Amino acid sequence: MLSRRLARWIDDRLGSAQFARTVLNKVFPDHWSFMIGELALYCFVILVLTGIYLTFFFDASPDITTYHGSYEPLRGVEMSQAYRSSLELSFDVRAGLVMRQMHHWAALLFLASIVVHLGRVFFTGAFRRPREINWIIGVTLLVLAMFNGFAGYSLLDDQLSGTGLRIAYSIALSIPLIGTWITSLLFGGEFPGPDIIQRLFVIHILLIPAAIAVLLTIHLAIVVRHKHTQFPGTGRTEENVVGTRMWPTYAAKATGLFFLVTAVVAFLGGIFQINPIWVYGPFDPAEVSSASQPDWYMGWLEGALRIMPGWEIRAFGFEIPNPFFPGVLLAGLTFTLLYVWPFLEARVSGDHRVHHLVDRPRQRPVRTAMGVATLAFYLVLFLGGASDVLAETFGLSVNAVIWGFRVLVVVLPIVSGWSAYRLCKELSARDGVPTGSRVTWREIPGRVLRGSADATSTDA
Amino acid sequence: MNAGVRVERAATVCFFLAMLAALGLAVTYWRGGQTQLEGLLLAVVTGGIGTGIILWAKHFMPNEEVTEAREPIASTEEDRAAFTADFEAGESTLRSRRLLLGSATGALVAFGVALLFPIRSLGPRPGRGLKRTAYAKGNVRVVQADGSPVKPADLSTDGVVTVWPEGHTDSADAPTLLIRTRADQDFTPQEGREDWTVENIVAYSKLCTHVGCPVGLYQAEQGLLLCPCHQSTFNVLDGARPVFGPAARSLPQLPLAVDDDGYLIATADFSGPVGPGFWDRDR
16 A cells, blocks of 8 residues: 555654654543633644634834725725835735635634633633643643734734734833833833834744644644643543544544634634724824724733722822733733743642542632632633723713722632632532541542443533 | 345435535626625535535445554663763763853854844834923924814803824824813812813823823813723813723823914923833933
């Protein structure tokens, strides 16, 4: 057979048969939640493919030109080359708009699947020894993906993206001591700066994608090295991994899933309009439209900026401006906490053992409660980012809505965290394992899940 | 017809559908393209292929569960010792190890620091530019976006006009709001700014002191300016003091006067740096 001859030819030159066999035989435990990270991977592939197409038509230049394209309402309007080329690739390049919209939808889904994947790893304790390094790489991937998403939609130089860039500029400007330098170097001067679009373009299409590709590869290589985690069940121990082999079934299913993800993105990109830049018009620093909202993964920052009371620090002639606290401090704190969580938990719980069997969330009431409270906090911030829209929709005053969120951002995490803690306790009690009422880090043994023959029945 | 045959047929139908849709995609493109149709057809192509493959995999590929043993991740103590020995090979032959290592580290650090300097080329030193606008030269006419100067009579009561310093309508830090307050409204000039208004017309920087969005919405009844970005609210009647939202500073005020031709001018720059705050703003 041809494929055998090819394999022989390659192995003669690379001696790859043994390694390839390890890859083919890698065992994947069958659980739906292990698929979410895969979704992120496929979104990244779609982003690269559609993104390459877009670079052929996009012109990252702030030079002013007059629009003569086929979108009637903007004809004769002065605008940057960046905005003009974005319009052109939307209206005058065949298949340009569907590519652009697929790119945008894929970015939204990319971030969504990363966040859900992170939640899965967090709530099941899959970040514990020996997987701390991969957790750190994963959090870094999240940061990079968020930043690249923002850089991407900031390139188009429409009214909305210009407003977003102005806010980002002001947040960077608020950093004590070095803020003015950072912004001047990044933007090439005072806002709007002559260089920012060109630089964001390089960052968006080269620097960050390359970093993501490298880290993604390491992320997956480490998964192969560690072998997958698995939920407890009959025949599953810390010393083995039970599941199906990579080749051929799993590989085929994964390929099928990639195509299905592409189908969803294509459907969204074709049917559901996203970021209609021609409605927003070219960026004018003196104008802004109300209801300016960023993409969803930036919503928590927008909400934090809005909910923050009008405080700032002024002393000795220096000041720490208001946006520093929600924009820099909160974001810094968020990701620092994410980065150190595995080490923090190991230290507080005293559990430094190796774990390959993952937890059900109910078995770890404190961790689950912390996770739920954190999610509630960011959910409130996220909704706060739409305060004006909510006020309009429900006929309330904007001030009342903001005050509501200021209260909720404190109350909801406490209430939901406490409820999650109680719920975990109740659920594990129902599993037949008595637990004390005191706060405990100790592992509550879960019900042993029956029926290893069909592993998909593992309810967790 | 047994189940196997049925699944086989379903998968085949999926692949055929994908083929047809791909053909449709090519035709759509060739005939000039149509975004919604392109998206739909591409979804059918990839969805067909994906579904077909998954049906195939689920029903006609081995699905046995296997158990693989897990080796300990850490290397054996012997391997670690051997690695350490290899890594430290040759170290014992160095006589002045500390000096050599120290100077080598120093050279590398110096190299790294030298490499940082070109970053400076990315942008100019942040200087006075953040604290001054084109109004600074004094007695500058304020003009609208089209360059036309403004007479006090051009503003009706409650009227709001965005203006720039003459010749600088593209300047991002200079947009200014002219607002004519009502005669019966209780406008309180700030100390030292008693003569900064002309016929109830007051001028403030349009850039929010929070993160620099243009403060665009004027609620004439209460004399409040609202920023649409983050809902900071400023009291126009009281020196544009922030009364709600995240902004912590008043909007800088522009001293207005009328020139010999009856047009509005700014006699000097704003009362303070415009837009978002920064570390040495008050210096």
